[in-house]
Amino acid sequence: MPAAAPAPWIVLKFGGTSVSKRSRWDTIGRLMRETAGRDGARVLTVVSALSGVTNALQALIDGHADAGATAAAAEALVERHERFCADELGLDPQAVLGARMQALRALAADPRRAAAALDWQAEVLAQGELCSSTLGAAYLRAQGLDIGWTDARDWLRTVSIPNQGEWARRLSVSCSTASDDALRARFAAQPHALLLSQGFIARADDGGTAILGRGGSDTSAAYFGALVGARRVEIWTDVPGMFSANPRQVPDARLLTRLDYEEAQEIATTGAKVLHPRCIQPCRDAGVPLWIRDTDRPELPGTEICGSAAPVPGVKALSSRRGIVLVSMESIGMWQQVGFTADVFERFKRHGLSIDLIGTSQTNITVSLDPSENLVSSNVLEALCADLAHVCRVKVIAPCAAITLVGRGIRGLLHRLTEVWSEFGRERVHLISQSSNDLNLTFVVDEELADGIMPRLHGLLIASGAMPVDETAVFGPSWRRLGLPEGARREAWWMARRDDLLDRAAAGTPRYVYDLDTVRARARGLAGIAAVDRRFFAIKANPHPAILRVLAEEGSGLECVSAGELAHVFAVLPDLDPGRVLFTPSFAPRAEYADALARGVHVTVDSVAPLRDWPELFAGREITLRIDPGFGSGHHEKVRTGGKGAKFGLAVDAVPAVVAAAAAAGARIVGLHAHIGSGIHDTAHWREVHAVLASTADEIGTVAFLDIGGGLGIAYDPDAEAFDLAAYARELVEMKAARPEYALWIEPGRWLVAEAGVLLLTATQVVDKQGVRRVGADAGMNALLRPALYGAFHEIVNLSRLDAPPGTPVDVVGPICESGDVLGRRRRLPDATREGDVLLVADAGAYGMVMANTYNQRALPVEEALA
Numbered sequence: 043m044p045a046a047a048p049a050p051w052i053v054l055k056f057g058g059t060s061v062s063k064r065s066r067w068d069t070i071g072r073l074m075r076e077t078a079g080r081d082g083a084r085v086l087t088v089v090s091a092l093s094g095v096t097n098a099l100q101a102l103i104d105g106h107a108d109a110g111a112t113a114a115a116a117e118a119l120v121e122r123h124e125r126f127c128a129d130e131l132g133l134d135p136q137a138v139l140g141a142r143m144q145a146l147r148a149l150a151a152d153p154r155r156a157a158a159a160l161d162w163q164a165e166v167l168a169q170g171e172l173c174s175s176t177l178g179a180a181y182l183r184a185q186g187l188d189i190g191w192t193d194a195r196d197w198l199r200t201v202s203i204p205n206q207g208e209w210a211r212r213l214s215v216s217c218s219t220a221s222d223d224a225l226r227a228r229f230a231a232q233p234h235a236l237l238l239s240q241g242f243i244a245r246a247d248d249g250g251t252a253i254l255g256r257g258g259s260d261t262s263a264a265y266f267g268a269l270v271g272a273r274r275v276e277i278w279t280d281v282p283g284m285f286s287a288n289p290r291q292v293p294d295a296r297l298l299t300r301l302d303y304e305e306a307q308e309i310a311t312t313g314a315k316v317l318h319p320r321c322i323q324p325c326r327d328a329g330v331p332l333w334i335r336d337t338d339r340p341e342l343p344g345t346e347i348c349g350s351a352a353p354v355p356g357v358k359a360l361s362s363r364r365g366i367v368l369v370s371m372e373s374i375g376m377w378q379q380v381g382f383t384a385d386v387f388e389r390f391k392r393h394g395l396s397i398d399l400i401g402t403s404q405t406n407i408t409v410s411l412d413p414s415e416n417l418v419s420s421n422v423l424e425a426l427c428a429d430l431a432h433v434c435r436v437k438v439i440a441p442c443a444a445i446t447l448v449g450r451g452i453r454g455l456l457h458r459l460t461e462v463w464s465e466f467g468r469e470r471v472h473l474i475s476q477s478s479n480d481l482n483l484t485f486v487v488d489e490e491l492a493d494g495i496m497p498r499l500h501g502l503l504i505a506s507g508a509m510p511v512d513e514t515a516v517f518g519p520s521w522r523r524l525g526l527p528e529g530a531r532r533e534a535w536w537m538a539r540r541d542d543l544l545d546r547a548a549a550g551t552p553r554y555v556y557d558l559d560t561v562r563a564r565a566r567g568l569a570g571i572a573a574v575d576r577r578f579f580a581i582k583a584n585p586h587p588a589i590l591r592v593l594a595e596e597g598s599g600l601e602c603v604s605a606g607e608l609a610h611v612f613a614v615l616p617d618l619d620p621g622r623v624l625f626t627p628s629f630a631p632r633a634e635y636a637d638a639l640a641r642g643v644h645v646t647v648d649s650v651a652p653l654r655d656w657p658e659l660f661a662g663r664e665i666t667l668r669i670d671p672g673f674g675s676g677h678h679e680k681v682r683t684g685g686k687g688a689k690f691g692l693a694v695d696a697v698p699a700v701v702a703a704a705a706a707a708g709a710r711i712v713g714l715h716a717h718i719g720s721g722i723h724d725t726a727h728w729r730e731v732h733a734v735l736a737s738t739a740d741e742i743g744t745v746a747f748l749d750i751g752g753g754l755g756i757a758y759d760p761d762a763e764a765f766d767l768a769a770y771a772r773e774l775v776e777m778k779a780a781r782p783e784y785a786l787w788i789e790p791g792r793w794l795v796a797e798a799g800v801l802l803l804t805a806t807q808v809v810d811k812q813g814v815r816r817v818g819a820d821a822g823m824n825a826l827l828r829p830a831l832y833g834a835f836h837e838i839v840n841l842s843r844l845d846a847p848p849g850t851p852v853d854v855v856g857p858i859c860e861s862g863d864v865l866g867r868r869r870r871l872p873d874a875t876r877e878g879d880v881l882l883v884a885d886a887g888a889y890g891m892v893m894a895n896t897y898n899q900r901a902l903p904v905e906e907a908l909a
């Protein structure tokens with residue numbers, strides 16, 4: 043019988059904060075025991091020094107010139123460790139730490155101190171890990187764990203790298219990852235199944251101590267993992283893992299539960315701080331999976347980095363690096379001058395600068411310098427520029443930020459990035475670089491821009507499908523969700539009315555159902571903003587009579603864009619004061635203006651044509667001008683109604699001509715209006731609009747009110763942040779305070795009604811085709827056009843099986859003969875979903891029924907409002 047294979051190793055690593063408390067050591071002991079028990083593995087744990095100790099050791103080194111101060115610094119460290127040993131761990135310091143403290147004192151008195159010899163420095167720095175691992179082993183043994191202690195320097199050997207200086211060869215070393223059977227056998231022969239060792243330290247060629255440098259402990263764990271052929275390396279830290287963006291900038295950033303080595307390397311290199319980029323390569327070379335886990339929340343999946351799983355194309359992360367310096371070099375010689383590139387790059391080498399990104403043209407080379415790779419002081423830059431000036435014209439552009447999209451197969455995704463491109467298109471992009479490994483696309487922009495743009499870009503990446511967050515193998519919960527107590531997801535009204543909705547669905551689907559309480563609550567939210575003088579509901583979002591009545595009751599006016607909408611409003615509310623109605627058409631025929639003027643509603647003119655061509659209509663009338671402030675905003679290109687590409691509004695420089703035309707016609711301009719997009723979350727947007735309107739109004743002189751439009755967004759993704767009404771209100775208060783002489787009007791549509799509506803459908807068929815499962819519904823783009831038209835996301839649930847666990851991802855499709863008839867992709871409906879189940883499409887109260895159509899001769903949905 044063959045001998046049983048030796049139990050595999052699993053390597054765990056704990057950082058400084060994870061070893062500086064007794065309770066944390068209890069956690070380490072428990073995790074070691076559980077890991078060994080569950081996986082039948084042996085466990086090697088690598089630890090950092092106690093928090094702050096490495097810095098204290100570095101300070102001791104920095105003060106080496108003063109013998110007394112060095113000795114005092116050593117004493118302080120002795121005392122810190124002894125106190126931790128006695129007070130925190132309840133152990134006898136003399137028995138546990140005696141030898142270590144002696145070594146520390148001896149180093150302070152070592153003759154190599156005076157000159158701060160590099161080998162002495164390395165030995166001093168090593169004491170932190172030697173002490174913490176010694177303390178931990180003693181504590182865990184006292185808790186009854188049979189644990190061994192091993193000196194990392196017996197296993198990790200440095201390798202030298204070309205161009206490495208003396209300092210780096212001792213204090214920022216790399217170690218060999220070449221598989222060494224003898225060493226592996228020796229390691230395997232150790233008597234303990236649980237072992238404790240140190241991060242950060244290794245053995246130099248001369249037998250002395252060497253230090254791994256930044257990110258050292260993670261890298262040690264990776265080296266150990268490679269060396270012993272571990273089943274995996276687990277990095278235990280104080281965050282849940284790697285995220286799709288920096289969660290402090292982007293609370294909607296998603297936990298990345300699985301990455302391949304190359305992607306993880308790229309994310310770590312372009313900004314994520316969780317893992318040092320250096321620690322990925324050893325695991326990758328040895329094919330050892332690397333896990334990031336949260337010490338405080340071991341139940342979370344963490345991030346698994348491996349090379350085995352099938353790659354998922356798509357953007358995985360968005361990162362930004364600040365402090366980037368661009369150097370732009372214009373050739374002064376001839377076009378395509380031979381040797382120009384070599385000439386300039388040689389000068390960067392001469393100044394010790396390593397180049398990150400490169401953009402070239404026939405006569406220009408622009409490169410970026412990353413501050414994390416370089417010491418880009420102004421002195422160095424000046425010297426470099428002086429030197430470069432011999433061969434080219436130089437321009438330095440700084441400070442910049444590099445915003446990077448990381449993910450496999452970026453090249454195949456360019457068509458999905460139109461929104462991202464247009465977001466950047468509003469700003470100045472200095473350099474675009476697409477990496478040759480097809481893993482990253484980087485935009486270099488002015489630094490001040492970077493932070494503000496990140497949440498928006500992240501949202502656009504998700505909305506466009508470029509970041510495939512429905513891939514549940516790769517994307518976990520959002521940072522925001524992780525911060526919430528278990529199960530505390532958004533409470534939607536329809537959850538509490540499930541039985542009622544199922545009964546209604548039984549009477550026939552497709553069916554829109556509106557919750558009037560939700561509409562009322564939203565209306566009251568806006569009514570509470572005192573800075574707003576008048577509110578108008580844009581009825582095109584949802585003209586259902588019950589909704590119009592509720593909103594009119596709550597004090598809202600109504601905004602119409604056609605004669606048809608006007609007729610509808612006065613049919614539903616015959617007694618409504620026409621002064622509470624706006625008419626804001628686009629390219630409408632003359633008769634519609636005539637109709638609106640006859641009704642006495644506020645009429646908005648959005649080009650010179652009506653005044654020029656039909657002056658008699660406007661004689662003696664008060665009108666509003668629709669201004670295009672020159673920029674647009676919103677969730678999709680098709681809903682951006684400002685800027686050169688949009689058909690709406692008067693460009694600011696065309697206003698004088700229109701004012702003249704109004705005067706000629708005998709019309710008086712009493713209001714200015716702008717509505718430049720829909721689905722906007724950035725509340726600062728309306729302040730910009732208001733500023734343009736106010737300054738235009740100042741020029742005209744007869745204006746009494748400024749209408750800043752609607753466009754308030756909602757969170758279609760239940761994981762995303764709700765519209766920040768408080769921030770919106772603050773902006774409105776500021777606008778009003780800045781220009782109190784103008785009345786402030788707003789006209790939201792979507793925000794008032796979207797969440798109040800659901801679309802109920804019935805499942806027709808469940809079909810598997812070539813690896814994709816589709817659940818058919820009895821209506822699709824004919825009932826709800828938004829997903830097909832805008833690529834919009836709507837949450838979809840199986841209302842019949844609301845409590846069943848999420849299953850394998852499916853595409854939810856309609857019955858229309860168009861490939862675009864998809865309501866949602868990769869949705870995790872319950873696996874038991876079958877014909878006859880009721881599907882609920884959430885947040886369908888705005889731009890739902892109004893865009894429904896009878897394409898394919900399918901009947902329109904029915905509608906009902908819940909009182």
Ligand SMILES: *Cc1c(COP(=O)(O)O)cnc(C)c1O
Pocket residue numbers: 580582583601603626717719720721751752753754789790791792793
């Ligand atoms: C559509 C529209 C609105 C409302 O837009 P929402 O994004 O639904 O808030 C406001 N004003 C005008 C002129 C509109 O056309």
